[in-house]
Amino acid sequence: MAEPKENLQMEKIVSLCKRRGFIFQSSEIYGGINGFWDYGPLGAELKRNVKELWWNSMTREREDVAGLEATIIMSPAIWKASGHVDTFSDPMCDCKKCKKRFRADQLCEDQNLTLSRNPEGKFVLPVGTRCTGCGSVELTEPRPFNLMFKTYVGPVESEDNVAYLRPETAQAIFAQFKNVLETSRQKVPFGIGQIGKAFRNEVTPRNYTFRSREFEQMELEFFIKPDEAIEAIHGAVATMPATGHPGEPQPDWGWQAWHRYWVEERVRFYEGIGLSRETLGFHHQTPEELAHYARACTDILFKFPFSKKDDHGNVKGDELEGIAARSDFDLSQHQRFSGKPMGVFDDELRAAWGKLSPEKQADLWKRYYDNRKNYLTKSARPGETAEQIQKQATEDANGLAKGQYIPHVIEPSAGVDRLILALIANAYSETVKTDAKGKSETVFVMKFHPRVAPIKVGVLPLLKNKPELVNKALAVRDLLRPWMNVFYDDSGSIGKRYARQDEAGTPFCVTIDFDTLGENPELLDTVTLRHRDDGRQERLKISELRDWLFTRTR
RNA sequence: GCGGGUGUAGUUCAAUGGUAGAACGGCAGCCUUCCAAGCUGCAUACGUGGGUUCGAUUCCCAUCACCCGCUCCA
Numbered sequence: 243m244a245e246p247k248e249n250l251q252m253e254k255i256v257s258l259c260k261r262r263g264f265i266f267q268s269s270e271i272y273g274g275i276n277g278f279w280d281y282g283p284l285g286a287e288l289k290r291n292v293k294e295l296w297w298n299s300m301t302r303e304r305e306d307v308a309g310l311e312a313t314i315i316m317s318p319a320i321w322k323a324s325g326h327v328d329t330f331s332d333p334m335c336d337c338k339k340c341k342k343r344f345r346a347d348q349l350c351e352d353q354n355l356t357l358s359r360n361p362e363g364k365f366v367l368p369v370g371t372r373c374t375g376c377g378s379v380e381l382t383e384p385r386p387f388n389l390m391f392k393t394y395v396g397p398v399e400s401e402d403n404v405a406y407l408r409p410e411t412a413q414a415i416f417a418q419f420k421n422v423l424e425t426s427r428q429k430v431p432f433g434i435g436q437i438g439k440a441f442r443n444e445v446t447p448r449n450y451t452f453r454s455r456e457f458e459q460m461e462l463e464f465f466i467k468p469d470e471a472i473e474a475i476h477g478a479v480a481t482m483p484a485t486g487h488p489g490e491p492q493p494d495w496g497w498q499a500w501h502r503y504w505v506e507e508r509v510r511f512y513e514g515i516g517l518s519r520e521t522l523g524f525h526h527q528t529p530e531e532l533a534h535y536a537r538a539c540t541d542i543l544f545k546f547p548f549s550k551k552d553d554h555g556n557v558k559g560d561e562l563e564g565i566a567a568r569s570d571f572d573l574s575q576h577q578r579f580s581g582k583p584m585g586v587f588d589d590e591l592r593a594a595w596g597k598l599s600p601e602k603q604a605d606l607w608k609r610y611y612d613n614r615k616n617y618l619t620k621s622a623r624p625g626e627t628a629e630q631i632q633k634q635a636t637e638d639a640n641g642l643a644k645g646q647y648i649p650h651v652i653e654p655s656a657g658v659d660r661l662i663l664a665l666i667a668n669a670y671s672e673t674v675k676t677d678a679k680g681k682s683e684t685v686f687v688m689k690f691h692p693r694v695a696p697i698k699v700g701v702l703p704l705l706k707n708k709p710e711l712v713n714k715a716l717a718v719r720d721l722l723r724p725w726m727n728v729f730y731d732d733s734g735s736i737g738k739r740y741a742r743q744d745e746a747g748t749p750f751c752v753t754i755d756f757d758t759l760g761e762n763p764e765l766l767d768t769v770t771l772r773h774r775d776d777g778r779q780e781r782l783k784i785s786e787l788r789d790w791l792f793t794r795t796r
Numbered sequence: 797g798c799g800g801g802u803g804u805a806g807u808u809c810a811a812u813g814g815u816a817g818a819a820c821g822g823c824a825g826c827c828u829u830c831c832a833a834g835c836u837g838c839a840u841a842c843g844u845g846g847g848u849u850c851g852a853u854u855c856c857c858a859u860c861a862c863c864c865g866c867u868c869c870a
Contacts, residue, residue: 249863256862261807261821267861273843274861334867336798345867385797389868410870445797445867452870459870541869561869657870675831685832704829711829733823737831744831753830761829770830777831 251547277447277455287696307433308426312414323579333365333384337373346384391441407441433464458658465649469496475594516691523559535571544664563656570648592645611639688747698726698795700743700751715754
């Protein structure tokens with residue numbers, strides 16, 4: 243019962259997006275291209291507003307975050323270090339009988355077999371590999387599924403010139419960590435934020451714009467001290483209440499507090515643009531789901547019309563953002579692959595260390611050593627020996643005692659396009675309206691939060707054929723235009739123009755009428771201000787209009 | 797990439813083996829003193845490419861895109 247209804251809801255949203263100019267199919271006149279979408283006039287405004295709000299709240303309005311704008315194409319070595327070149331390239335094969343799809347390497351592993359390559363470098367399934375679904379041995383040849391978009395730098399298309407379009411913006415932040423640290427006058431804990439395009443050659447783009455091959459991310463990498471350093475400096479890592487926002491950042495916060503802090507900060511952001519907690523969902527990744535280097539990851543979900551129900555009939559939602567505690571994995575990888583030190587020197591730690599008891603020193607040293615050894619072992623290169631790893635871990639732990647460490651990181655990583663879709667789905671509402679003649683019709687209103695609304699105010703002369711009204715309305719438009727996105731409309735009846743703005747999600751309309759011109763002298767230079775969601779009207783002075791609107795739309 | 801479904805104006809839907817209609821929307825004009833009023837006019841479609849046929853939007857094939865599963869996680 244619910245399924246078709248939800249599809250219908252999604253279809254209505256898709257139709258409205260096209261009709262009102264929020265989202266178009268990319269390259270539509272050539273038949274489209276799978277997994278790519280364009281934003282029309284209203285969508286472009288909506289997206290700009292969202293990105294600007296993120297940028298402002300994450301960087302400009304904070305003391306502890308700096309911004310970055312890196313290139314989309316970077317040295318391919320970055321993607322070696324990050325693991326994307328290897329992990330984003332999975333050999334897949336299909337069962338010809340039951341049509342199930344497998345990752346060939348996992349399929350082999352499950353059966354204690356090994357996937358090998360033939361002399362031409364192609365993957366070959368060992369004889370006797372069976373489909374774990376139906377037991378058939380009729381499997382297609384493994385084909386590599388590479389999610390990285392490849393290109394060539396320079397005019398020669400040779401293997402030496404291969405580069406990739408970034409599959410995430412985060413790695414550039416790690417790669418530029420030292421430069422930002424040195425130029426921004428920040429010190430740990432601090433963050434680097436970036437908004438930008440990312441590209442993934444998805445197997446199956448799905449759910450309208452939700453999974454696209456070209457998309458945009460808003461990512462923060464927030465660098466923190468390892469817990470061992472916090473403990474050395476402050477005696478102990480702060481303990482957290484079980485739930486809720488932990489308040490203003492404190493110097494004795496460990497990774498758990500910072501992780502919680504960013505989850506709650508991000509939820510506040512979503513609430514601030516109209517996504518209430520009830521529309522959101524949360525997923526705390528289980529230890530099995532987590533990447534080996536990650537300590538925790540909380541996903542913030544939105545309940546889309548296409549979101550599936552769980553076994554209990556509850557809608558969990560689909561992911562808008564993941565907030566991961568990634569330990570010191572990323573910077574460590576880049577340190578190892580680039581050979582450039584990614585550690586920082588911490589005066590506080592250095593000063594504090596000397597005052598610790600030898601027992602405490604030994605305890606912290608050992609814990610840091612174990613963590614480093616664990617990391618180095620898991621990321622070992624072929625041929626690296628246990629002795630080499632132990633030597634490096636010892637060096638790292640000795641470094642800690644001198645005030646040196648590789649920062650850990652909390653990563654709130656959000657998808658812009660997913661958020662746009664969530665905002666559209668959330669804003670979409672329809673009501674049946676019955677007019678004076680008893681005729682009822684369904685009307686659409688996009689109830690965007692004024693902060694994200696593509697158009698902030700519609701300026702409407704009550705009548706088009708009275709030049710005095712039109713000229714006054716144009717003057718009001720020009721008064722507001724430098725401050726916000728204004729839409730002027732003088733065609734059709736006033737009701738129709740209100741309705742048009744409702745469909746665009748414009749929170750306010752001002753109407754210039756004969757009272758504005760002084761027909762009623764008391765109302766000279768005032769306008770009708772009409773509210774989108776309830777049709778309420780009030781009278782405002784033109785002189786107060788700009789401030790009134792400005793404070794309510796930002 | 798595999799399996800299932802879909803494909804007609806901007807949108808939502810019709811009709812038809814003899815080259816397509818409507819409603820809403822859009823544009824222009826008239827009119828209109830606050831919630832899609834009215835009148836006049838205009839524009840816009842058979843996803844693409846082959847085939848069968850005297851003739852295809854209609855039948856067949858391929859392709860592309862969209863939706864639903866397998867995979868993916870911003």
